[in-house]
Amino acid sequence: MGWRVEMPPIRKPSLNDGPLKDLNEYLHELHGRVYYPAPARVAAAWKSGEEEGRYRRSKAQATVDAIFRSPGCPADGYALQELVEVLLVDFGDEDSVSEEVENARTRVRYLWRQAMDPQHPASEIVTAIRDRANAYLRLADMLEKAEQMEARGRSPKALLAAYFPADQLAEELLKSKDDMDKPFQSIMERYVETYFESERIKRG
Incomplete structure (x- = not known):
């Protein structure tokens, strides 16, 4: 700098x-x-x-x-x-x-x-899901910007600079996609716990 x-x-x-x-x-x-x-x-x-x-x-x-x-x-x-x-x-x-x-x-x-x-x-589960959603939204923004630049006839150097961060983020999302199993498993476990608790209350 x-x-x-x-x-x-x-x-x-x-x-x-x-x-x-x-x-x-x-x-x-x-x-x-x-x-x-x-x-x-x-x-x-x-x-x-x-x-x-x-x-x-x-x-x-x-x-x-x-x-x-x-x-x-x-x-x-x-x-x-x-x-x-x-x-x-x-x-x-x-x-x-x-x-x-x-x-x-x-x-x-x-x-x-x-x-x-x-x-x-927000709970950790909600935060994790929101973070992943935001990452995908950010990736969509990056790709949209790059496509708009390409449509405007920007130079290959400028396009490379635009596509590079999108490529890096996409790679990171692919590597960490299995991390989302934990929040989803937690949601299902919480649902099962809540279901059985509600049944117990109904039966008195």
């Missing part, structure tokens, strides 16, 4: 301990990890990436600034995942399909869900 100039950090909002504070602290931690790029630069990189087909939910400078400063929970969880990728890929040294980026996306997705409904956090 060349020489970096460390900018002053964005001021954090005053938040009580809890899921929302955890989410905000993590976003600030990632921002600091790439030397605090100004919201204007983040928004510009995000918009540029969207034009290249790498992102879909780019936000204006004011919105980027509000994500870090606002005491409220951001409404768009998918945009937060893209913001994480913008920070680590466009301002850091990570590849878009690196384990570091995927871990960061997963963590911010989990924290955002907790912050949206702190009284009713």
Whole structure:
């Protein structure tokens, strides 16, 4: 990435301990990890990436600034995942399909869900299924972007850059497809337990 100039950090909002504070602290931690790029630069990189087909939910400078400063929970969880990728890929040294980026996306997705409904956090099974669904949706987004770029006659180099992360994600999904057996088995086991419990109650 060349020489970096460390900018002053964005001021954090005053938040009580809890899921929302955890989410905000993590976003600030990632921002600091790439030397605090100004919201204007983040928004510009995000918009540029969207034009290249790498992102879909780019936000204006004011919105980027509000994500870090606002005491409220951001409404768009998918945009937060893209913001994480913008920070680590466009301002850091990570590849878009690196384990570091995927871990960061997963963590911010989990924290955002907790912050949206702190009284009713999702179970591990629900989270696992949602994560897998999100991965497939992300793969569909990647392929759609690549196809649109191809239809617009983009260069082979640009198309390779677009198809590469989709290929890597598809490979990871194929490798880990058996992991979904555990949540599905848990669902069936829970159904059987509930069925027998309901029968026991009916019989008094």
